[in-house]
Structures are given as structure tokens and as C-alpha cells.
Amino acid sequence: MTKRIQQWFAMLVTAFMLTVSVSAFASENAANTDNERLGESVVKSEMAGFAGADYWREVKDGQSGYTTSKSPEHGVLISVPGQTWYILKEKWMSPLGALAIFGSLAMVALAYVVVGPLKLSKPKTGRKIKRWSRFDRALHWSMAFTFLTLAFSGLTLVYGKHFIKPVVPTEVWGWIIYAAKQYHNYIGPIFGILLLAVLVKWWRKSLFNMVDIKWFMKMGGMVGKHKGTHPSAGFSNGGEKAIFWLLIFFGIFITISGFILDFPIFGQTRRHMELSNLLHMFSALILICGFIFHIYIGLFGMEAALDGMITGEVDETWAKEHHDLWYNEVKDLPENQPGYDAAQEAEKKGSTSQNNA
Ligand code: HEM
Missing domain, CATH: 1.20.5 (Single alpha-helices involved in coiled-coils or other helix-helix interfaces)
Incomplete structure (x- = not known):
């Protein structure tokens, strides 16, 4: 059962x-x-x-849709305020920037032809005055290399489509723009680090004083009725100090905006990215134009200026004519006496401290 x-x-x-x-x-x-x-x-x-046209009208008007992304404004396919950024960048800043760069190049070419290089008024004495340490020079040339290569890769990103793309095969263009972008993204942060080092190392000698005001009033002794007058200057003259602070001021903007563009992982919206892009481009264009003049003076515009940044030493005549106050301060230092041997001096110092111990 x-x-x-x-x-x-x-x-x-x-x-x-x-x-x-x-x-x-x-x-x-x-x-x-x-x-x-x-x-x-x-x-x-x-x-x-x-x-349908209605669908695209909505997308173009910035209508929000649905995506699985979690990033800000993820549902908006076409951002309406982005059009303002596009117009500001492509129709205003880009052509005006090109004009400013070509204008600066034309001005230095004109200065070379009309004013000519600033020659020393007396012959070189052959006595050397120590001006830049090995560290200073390494810092300067690292900054110069980084800045110039970033400038070229940045200009390729903005203007390459007008100047390079039409004249090279598509594949080559692809490689060029890819390389420029990667280089710019990875080397950019190094510029920020070098900028900080330059600020820490040279800020003190770049503070303005009354001597610089007088230097500016005499236009550095470079043009007009003041040409060849050699107004007084300390280690740096007013012009050098101005270029230093220009570099620091706009360099900070470039670094911060570059960081926002390089690392879009902190919840930046498209507005932050657009503003950073415009600020980055504007600051970079100002510095590029400013440094066209700096490079002109260093390479062609002033006789014997480059010696100091290459060997670390300048001729006594150059020091007296361009930085008289500094020359008077340092001319009696042992390292600036003829026959001074730094290695021997270091050895002497070492043996004295050993004897004392
Ligand atoms: C081919 C390119 C360049 C050349 C030939 C050059 C040349 C020189 C020279 C000769 C000096 C020393 C001037 C003196 O002893 O009084 C100098 C100083 C300096 N350079 Fe350059 N330079 C170049 C590029 C750059 C770039 C790209 C930067 C930065 C973006 C730069 C930043 C500086 C700064 C901050 C100083 C110190 C100015 C001061 O405070 O006295 N240079 N440069």
C-alpha cells in the first residue's frame, strides 16, 4: 500500500x-x-x-540620449557649446596665432637687417668671467630642447592639416600626426618639472629693481638714440627678467591646462577641456613668439652672448658692457682671476680640511 x-x-x-x-x-x-x-x-x-532629419536635428541641438558610459555628459553626442570652442579655436586663435608667429619671425629678420647685431664696442680682453654653472647650462638646454620640440609638435597638431597633410601621402600624414600627439602627451609633463626647476634656481636673480626700470627707459641700449649706450644692469637685465617671468607665468598656465587635457580622469567636462585647450594654445603662442626674440638675441642679435650658455664663461669686455653692476661684484672673486684652476682649488680645499681634522 x-x-x-x-x-x-x-x-x-x-x-x-x-x-x-x-x-x-x-x-x-x-x-x-x-x-x-x-x-x-x-x-x-x-x-x-x-x-530622419528630426533625429539628427535633436542630436545637433545637444539632445541627451542614453549610453552605458558613466563619464560626464555621456549621453550627449554633439555638444552645442562645443561649436563656440571650435569657432574660437579654428577661426580665430589658429589664424591669429599663425600671424603672430610669422609676424615675430619677420620682426627679428627686420631687426637683423635694419638694426643689425649688437657688437662689442671694445675688443675682447681674453679674460674669462664665470657666469653659468654646469647645472645652469644643463637646465637651460634641457628646457630649450623640451620647449622647442613641444612647440614643433604642438604646431604640427594645430597647423599640420593645412601645411603638411596636403603634400604627403595619407599614411605618412597618419604617422606624423600620431607621433606628434604621442610626443606632446608624454613629454609635456617634463616641461612642467623643468619649469619648476627653472623657477627655483633663477627666481631670486630675476626680481625687478630700479636699475631695470632705467634699463627699459633706455630700451636696453639696443635701438634709436640709445643704441650702443649700454645701460647699467646686474646679473640679468630688465629684458632677461621680463622673458623669465613671461616663461614662468604662461608656463604655469600651459602646465595646468596641459595636465587637465592629458589626464581626463578627474571628472572634467567638455567645457573644462575646451577652456583648457584655448588657454593652452593661447599661452603657448605667446611663449613661442616671446622666445623667437630670445633665440634671435642669443644666436644672432648680440655678439658673444652665446659663449656664456655654452662654456659657462663670458669675456670680460662683454661682462663690463652688458652687465656692469654684476661685473663689478664678481671681478675680484678668485675664480675669475687669470690662471685659476678649479680642480687644483678643490684639491687644496680638500687637503686643508683633512689637515684640520
Ligand atoms: C636655440 C635656442 C636658445 C638659445 C640660443 C638661447 C640662448 C640663451 C643665452 C645665450 C642665454 C644667456 C644670456 C645671458 O648670459 O645673459 C639664455 C638665457 C636663458 N634662456 Fe635661452 N636660449 C634658447 C632657448 C631658450 C628656450 C626655448 C627657453 C625657455 C623656454 C630659454 C630660456 C632661458 C632663460 C629662462 C634664460 C635665463 C635668463 C635670465 O634670467 O638671465 N631659452 N638663453
């Missing part, structure tokens, strides 16, 4: 389970079919809208 009941019970359970699973299967199929139908209709309506 018990066995029969067990058999009936087993049959009932099996029947129940069969019924449940069959109905579940059936309802799933039905749901699947419903879902498929729903999906099809959604796709159809999307397709219809996708191709």
Missing part, C-alpha cells in the same frame, strides 16, 4: 514538474517572441528615426 502511494506520489510530482517545466518553456518562448517583436519594433523605429 505504502509502495502504491509512493508510486502515485512520484507520478504526480513528475507530472507536476513536467507541467511546470513545459509551461515555463512555453512562456519563455512566448516572452522571447514578444521580446523579439518588441526589439524589432524598437530597432525599426530607431532606424526610421536614425535616418
Whole structure:
């Protein structure tokens, strides 16, 4: 009897389970079919809208849609204020920047032809005055190399499509723009580090004083009725101090905006990126123009100026004529006496301290 009941019970359970699973299967199929139908209709309506002018009008007007992304403004395919950024960058800053760069190049060319290089008024004496340490020179040339290569890669990113793209095969253009972008992204932060080092090392000697005001009033003794007058100056003259603070001021803007553009992982919106892009470009253009004049003076505009940044020493005549106050301060230092041997001096100092110990 018990066995029969067990058999009936087993049959009932099996029947129940069969019924449940069959109905579940059936309802799933039905749901699947419903879902498929729903999906099809959604796709159809999307397709219809996708191709339609209304759909694109909404997208172009900045209508927010749906994506699985979590980044700010993730649902907006086309950002309306972004058009303002595009116009400011492409229609204003880009052509005006090119004009400013070519204008600066034309001005230094004109200065070379009309005013000519600033020559020493007396012959060199041959006595050397120590001006830049090995560390100073390494810092200067690292900064110069980093800045100039970043300037060239940055200008390629902005103007390459007008000047390079039309004259090279598409594949070569692809490589050029890819290399420029990668170089700019990875080397950019090094500029920020060098800028900090330059600020720490040279800020003190770059503070303005009354001597610099007089230097500016005489236009550095470079042009007009003041040409060749050699106004007084300390280690740096007013012009050098101005270029130093220009570098620091706009360099900070470039570094901060570059950081915002380089690392878009701190919740920056498109507005932050657009503003950073404009600020980055504007500051870089100012510095590029400013340093066209600096490079002109260093390379062609002033006789014997480059010696100091290459060897670390300048001729006595140059020091007296361009930085008289500094020359008077340092001319009697042992390191500036003829026949001074730094290695010998260091050895002497070492043996004296050993004897004392
Ligand atoms: C071919 C490129 C360059 C040349 C030939 C050059 C040349 C020189 C020379 C000769 C000096 C020393 C002037 C003196 O002894 O009084 C100098 C100083 C300096 N240079 Fe350059 N330079 C170049 C590029 C750059 C660049 C790209 C930067 C920065 C972006 C730069 C930043 C500086 C600074 C901050 C000083 C110190 C100015 C001061 O406070 O006295 N230079 N440069």
C-alpha cells in the first residue's frame, strides 16, 4: 500500500514538474517572441528615426540620449557649446596665432637687417668671467630642447592639416600626426618639472629693481638714440627678467591646462577641456613668439652672448658692457682671476680640511 502511494506520489510530482517545466518553456518562448517583436519594433523605429532629419536635428541641438558610459555628459553626442570652442579655436586663435608667429619671425629678420647685431664696442680682453654653472647650462638646454620640440609638435597638431597633410601621402600624414600627439602627451609633463626647476634656481636673480626700470627707459641700449649706450644692469637685465617671468607665468598656465587635457580622469567636462585647450594654445603662442626674440638675441642679435650658455664663461669686455653692476661684484672673486684652476682649488680645499681634522 505504502509502495502504491509512493508510486502515485512520484507520478504526480513528475507530472507536476513536467507541467511546470513545459509551461515555463512555453512562456519563455512566448516572452522571447514578444521580446523579439518588441526589439524589432524598437530597432525599426530607431532606424526610421536614425535616418530622419528630426533625429539628427535633436542630436545637433545637444539632445541627451542614453549610453552605458558613466563619464560626464555621456549621453550627449554633439555638444552645442562645443561649436563656440571650435569657432574660437579654428577661426580665430589658429589664424591669429599663425600671424603672430610669422609676424615675430619677420620682426627679428627686420631687426637683423635694419638694426643689425649688437657688437662689442671694445675688443675682447681674453679674460674669462664665470657666469653659468654646469647645472645652469644643463637646465637651460634641457628646457630649450623640451620647449622647442613641444612647440614643433604642438604646431604640427594645430597647423599640420593645412601645411603638411596636403603634400604627403595619407599614411605618412597618419604617422606624423600620431607621433606628434604621442610626443606632446608624454613629454609635456617634463616641461612642467623643468619649469619648476627653472623657477627655483633663477627666481631670486630675476626680481625687478630700479636699475631695470632705467634699463627699459633706455630700451636696453639696443635701438634709436640709445643704441650702443649700454645701460647699467646686474646679473640679468630688465629684458632677461621680463622673458623669465613671461616663461614662468604662461608656463604655469600651459602646465595646468596641459595636465587637465592629458589626464581626463578627474571628472572634467567638455567645457573644462575646451577652456583648457584655448588657454593652452593661447599661452603657448605667446611663449613661442616671446622666445623667437630670445633665440634671435642669443644666436644672432648680440655678439658673444652665446659663449656664456655654452662654456659657462663670458669675456670680460662683454661682462663690463652688458652687465656692469654684476661685473663689478664678481671681478675680484678668485675664480675669475687669470690662471685659476678649479680642480687644483678643490684639491687644496680638500687637503686643508683633512689637515684640520
Ligand atoms: C636655440 C635656442 C636658445 C638659445 C640660443 C638661447 C640662448 C640663451 C643665452 C645665450 C642665454 C644667456 C644670456 C645671458 O648670459 O645673459 C639664455 C638665457 C636663458 N634662456 Fe635661452 N636660449 C634658447 C632657448 C631658450 C628656450 C626655448 C627657453 C625657455 C623656454 C630659454 C630660456 C632661458 C632663460 C629662462 C634664460 C635665463 C635668463 C635670465 O634670467 O638671465 N631659452 N638663453
